[in-house]
Amino acid sequence: MKSLGEILLRKDETSEIVIGNTALVRAMIEAGTRVVTSYPGSPMPETAEAIRSISKEQRPFYFEFSTNEKVATEIAFGASVNGHLSTVFFKSVGLNVAADSFVQLALMKLKGGMVVVIGDDPGANSSQNEQDNRHYAHLSYIPVFEPSNPQEVYEYYKEAAKLSQEKEMPVILRLSTHVCHAKQKVNFSSYKQQEFDSKPRFSSENENYVPITSKVFPMKRRALKRIKDFKSYSNKSDLNKIIDNGNKDKGIITMGVPYLSLRDVMEDMDNKPDILKLGIIYPLPEDVIMEFLKEHKEVKILEELDNVLEKDIKALAFEENIETEIIGKKDIDDWINEYTPDKVQDVMSKTWPSLFKKINSKNHEKNVENRPAQLCPGCGHRSAFYAIKKALSEEDITVADIGCHTLGFLPPYEMGEVLLSMGHSTSTGTGLSLFNDSRKVVSFLGDSTMFHAGLPGIVNAIFNDHNLTLVIMENGTTAMTGHQNHPGTGSNFNEEVQPIPIKEMLKGFGVKNVYEIDTYAQTKLKEVMEKAVEEDGFSVVIATHPCMLKFTREARSKGAYKDNKVEIDQEVCHQIHECVKEFGCPSFSITEEGKVFVNKDLCIGDGSCIQTCPVDAIGLEQSNGGNK
């Protein structure tokens, strides 16, 4: 078996099939990165898995999952002003959490250099929006490099790190979902491990790090000058490249994933337009773009999500009196979804219909329903939703947060009817509780998310004495992004630590009514909920059960997994369908005649369903077994 850790540390030139997120880690090592921080979020977490493949002793840099993206950014900043090359990585919307500190970075002299790696998510594959983080570059005066495939991820990171160190300024490496997860053979250079010392180099003697009132202006002036100067690098950089198809008429300016899609769509075409592929997307290589515009009669700006490039290039052309026709977005559809080859074909067919064929959609005989993600068999959240739903009345309001439990909004539970962002649920619930004497408000919040951004809302509910019930859906991990530890688990990325006990913490805050109950105790949980929502003020129910996906995986790897299943006694079953339609474990299947059976591929024998059957038709296959 190949060892990823060994490959990532190999001193000689090598090549390996890896995803973009893994290529990134090799680049961090080669570049001499010293401090790396993150908070888990798709599409980035595999980067941490690659880091984990190198033992802590052999790891050439410090890594931690911090409690949220802002904390992670601040740690990377602190390390950088102390002279260490640092990197923080997180998902698209993570930048919103980090923003308060992030927008200050360009004002500072970052002695060691700092690369901010952002995993944007066009197509909203695993996010609550598809925000275009290129806007933040304009807001914060930070250059942006955008690779299109894993080889470029590796090369661009190294270049970004070098520039950041030289110029002592932050640089963004902007990835997107299908750059992070694309797999190909990547060629890695040889490298020499750098000698590091432990000298803290921070000094405020000749450098101001406190932007207050008039002190802000020289710092802002320097930031603006640095970004202006960066243009000359951008103009010369070979990360921007031209695909010259000898077309004097038509050209396309693009980057990243849309570039790859465009190349595929054009591969078998005659009269291919020329392409300018940008690797540095902020600040723009204006000279290169001007020349490209001048050489063509029509230029299409092909960019995913918003019209960031289009606006800048049109402004540039206006100032320079360029007569080239510049074609940007055609309609609202062009702003939405990932620029896959199909999407690019569609966008380009609206631009140059004679060159790009329109895709005809086909009609199908049988409609195949979508299969959205759902709670796993045995998931403690299922028992929680099933029980809590029974404790509430129809008109009560339930608020979701981010995490596996968000999936409770799907049928059959339909719990958690409104969602904004990480940690919003207590405060949104608070707002819903105002001028509301008739409908009870229940907010849900995962344990990891609570530590991430949920605490201020909880403290506020206590501070301002609000009337709602918070259910903490505690599964003992950060489940949705792949089971990372959090402050309540007793381990961080690197070692075992003292866990922060949630119940004691809340009591310490002054929450009067805190209940803690295992979600498999469904009847008890229902009773506790009924009591909690009747209480005046802020009450908390900690609905706890370990993530069963993690639990069974760990049991399997330890050889401790007891293979057990539930079964249905068909003679007892009255086909009430409580198990399949209300409890809704995916292990229950149904025949056309309404007979219920257990899908043995799915059932993990947790037995949480047994209590839901009104006629006791469900039981474990082995009467003495089970891991209940």
Add this chain to the structure above:
Amino acid sequence: MANKKRTNIYMIGVGGQGIGLLSEVLIRAADYAELNVRGVDTHGLAQRGGTVQSQLRIGEGIYSPLIQKNSADIVIALERTEALRGIQNYLKEKGTVIYYNTSWQTLDVRLENSEEVSVNDINRAAKKLDAEIIKVYKEDLKETRMQNVVLLGEIVQNNILPEIKRQHYINALQDLMTGDKLDKNIALFKSLVK
């Protein structure tokens, strides 16, 4: 214009069926066969029983790992509903679909809002495209988690990817696992590929 030789493989299943391993073995086997490859797994929230897909492109003149609709030479599906989805969305005319004949019912089926996909549904959709259909099921398979390797074996046995040889797959499996797990998977693979 002569098109360069390219093969698009579209894999589809449900989170938890082991599509990740299947796609990783295929991309590595193709690499051992010295073919140019691009791949990608699409898994937003894959662990929770949603549809997962993996795409693999082999050959020259390929850039994106993403396949265009109705242009997959091969659709590999781990389950019937996903097989039908894969055929309807991605399979090209005269392509090949290979699927494991099991069913993980969707929520709509379980709530009796729609009917389960049958072998006939798959046959009808594939015949419309004049596609070859390979239905796979191994009665005596003890570990359902190894259905992916059964499919892999049938891909090789049916010579669906002629440039990739038996040994390339074995090399790929050896890259990815060790110990008991490797022995079990290799033994199963070898029993299927003569």
